[in-house]
Amino acid sequence: MSMPFYVSPEQLMKDRADFARKGISRGRSMVAVQYADGILLASENVSQALHKISEIYDRIAFAAVGRYNEFENLRIAGVRLADMRGYAYDRRDVTARGLANAYAQTLGTIFSSGGEKPYEVEIFVAEIGDSAAEDQLYRLTYDGQVADEHGYAVVGGAADVVASYLSEHYQEGCSLTEALALAVSALGRSTNERGETDDRVIPVKDLEVAVLDRTRTQPRKFSRIGPARLERLLGDRGPSTANPVEEGADHPPGTAATDASPDDPKDPTDQESGDAPPLQDPVAPPAPPPVAPPQDPSAP
Template sequence: MSMGFGGYVSPEQLMKDRADFARKGISRGRSVVGLQYADGLLFVSENPSAALHKVSEIYDRIAFAAVGRYNEFENLRIAGVRLADMRGYSYDRRDVTGRGLANAYAQTLGAIFSSGGEKPYEVELFVGEIGDTAAEDQLYRLTYDGQVADEHGYAVMGGAAEAVAGYLKDRYAEGAPLDEALRLAVAALGHSPGGNGTPGADRIIPVEDLEVAILDRTRTQPRKFSRFSPARLAEILGDRLAETAPAEGTDPAIAPGEVSGPDAGHDVGGEPPIAPPL
């Protein structure tokens, strides 16, 4: 129970307010796609920052991806790396699993969300681990309140997650090669469903604004994580400009969904956050 200047607030209302606060912060971040392909797991995000990563390595076969407040999910990433290193050093490297890390993150996020002493974390996470075969691959999605979902095939979090997931649902195929899976994920991130029954104008995301990494089981090194350079992305995605033309009546210099003029840099319908979520 909480007593403030406004009087009594029920526990149900308090939890609802905390959940609404977290979801609002997460929705301002750009979407992240986690997708299974023939030889591992692919993570794709729109991230204009060259210094701040949303996708990172945790351990030999384990990767971490996040959306929301950078300082919050970076603290979680560092804690996960330390936990994995300590467990692998104390026992065996095979004892470090994606499921174990996902459970540890769930406990931390759940405790923070239910605590009345601090605000809930505005983050959602992916923890991915590859096995020796595609059937052994694991992809976990964790929400701000500590809930864990075991995803299969693909998953999306943050930003326009529903629109991106809807695009993938109609086009995703199991066992796709890496290049095909990457093109699909990037197209999904740029998809705009429109409204009132009218088609949307899909965006072409520049390769410089993409953050892409994979867990590749075919790598001979014990560490299976690999990050894509802009040059490699351009080699795979370079033909998109020829395939997609600007919508009629739009300014090709302005990507659909962007705001020009005095409102540039602001979220439509509100003030820009002090530290925008990624």
């Protein structure tokens, strides 16, 4: 009879942590920045169908990096928990702290369990209050640890490089435009094979950005920022390096002429949720048919 292979608990936890960190680092970074009127969440996402940033409740947002199927299961579970708690008690009883604790218990149980692999995810749970001092931002790691962040936070990808850039340039009480420019610039920071910092310009169409805006009059404070509004807020950032071969000869890459064709339909995401669509002019009545002038009977 052969003896079973023994692995110490310390080595087992180390191997599971290395496995989760390696999977998370292969993805793109996610940035959360607090500004004067709320919290901004931004990430690079080339997929138009899969969202990394979503709404959970009236004032609460969820954002994650890693394996999509795993953090999507966590998001759905959070939505169900928030709906049940708000229905059974009161909507004010649904808080980001309660959801973060529930996520921490789930992630910690899965990580310490030997029956399944750990989740390769890192999560943001954000909630805005009536003032900036009441805003809450929680960062959860793959093993269930919870960190209460202030000002800014980064998960996934090259988190160290992005966080270093944010620590040097972040200013408390900045505007939405300043916070967005800072977040997008930080997401473009990366390191090359030699360990040197390498900057790039992320195309607007590859950005996923949403905000929790306390100035919105609707009870739901979550709002996505579409590509058209992103271009207005970011302004001219120079040529994009995403697709250097597909641009035409008339316009440099990254400009509005190459990003959107005049024949393309209007982007429906260029409108915040809850806002009324712009009014359109009524159809003008058709012009009357031309009438010939009267003729003089005495004329030859």
